[in-house]
Amino acid sequence: MTIGLIPLAILMFAVTYPSRALGLLAPGLDRLPRRAFDYLQLVGPAVLAALAAVNVMVAPDDAGAPHLHIGIEWVAVIACLAVVAWRRNLLLGLLTAVAIVVVARGLGLAAIPV
């Protein structure tokens, strides 16, 4: 059993903890420019959306170069987005996405990634 990723976890902690602690431990931080807070506010949606989009829309071709991937994964992710926006329930959204992919692959309508 490896523990090779524990240093990575510590590094991730090192960049996460300050953002959690600064406001609680450093008085006056709320006087930072409003623009800075507004930017931080928008980072989460942008990064998460970029992660999802790149993950389902970009895949390596036979030579390993990135190319546009079109597949059932798009439908599953959009369905998850719709369910979460509608029901405010992430688990339900995940189950919907998984169900779509499982059914499509089970029926042979979509390829199983290798």
Place this chain on the structure above:
Amino acid sequence: MALAESRRRLLIEALGIAVSAIGFGFVYGLSARQAGFSPIDAVAMSVIVFGGAAQFAAVGYVAGGLAWPGVVLLTALLNARHLLYSVALAPWLQDVPRPRRAIMAHLLTDEAFAISIGHFRRLGRADERGYWIAAIASTFIPWNLATLAGVLVGGSIPEPSRFGIDIIFPAAMIGLAAGLLTGRREIVAAIVGAGVGVGVALFVSPAIGIVAGGLVGPAVGLLVPTTVAHETAPLGTPSSAARYAMPGAHFDRESGDREAGGREPGEREPGEREPGER
């Protein structure tokens, strides 16, 4: 609102979040296992980092071979929003001894913030025990136990793609993003982030695409004028909480007598007194 009554509501909210944390933590454990994490690696990350979205991102990038500096940069970007939470909670928790505030900070998640600040606002003051309930019972313990269960069970699942496990990561990312879309700026930032991310990923590399999307999306989002009251409210006020809390977390669905970001009867700012109260 009385302490007992507010704590009762806090516990109900915490229970719902715990159920969600169990499911999500289990899925994280499964994904981590598929990406080659050992059980110790996966659980250590849940204990030490304790950040769901960033942990899922790390799973995807470790699996994709992204260098650690890239993973750390993305983690910093993803978790920067916690600064908003800590700044908003600071006025409430200023009387808590500094060492305990330092521990509280590690446990500050989207969920802990959402239910604890709702609890404080109902009371009109901080309740330290309420914060610990919100942070530990609702999220920390369920998340870590579920991670362990997921990573242990994950190894016994043959051909995981057949079961759609590969879709869990992007679906979780977009689901978490949906939870943060509280205004037009957030929507624009998300769309631009995704578009720039894919564009750069196709022409440069997926890793750089993610970083580019995460940096450019917010910059474009800032160009969208704010018009809704809760988008223009000063930071730390109840109205501003709706901008960065989990949507719906502060809305009383039973009575329906309150708009998102508005105040409930008796709800107060930190230090605010009743009329005539000295």
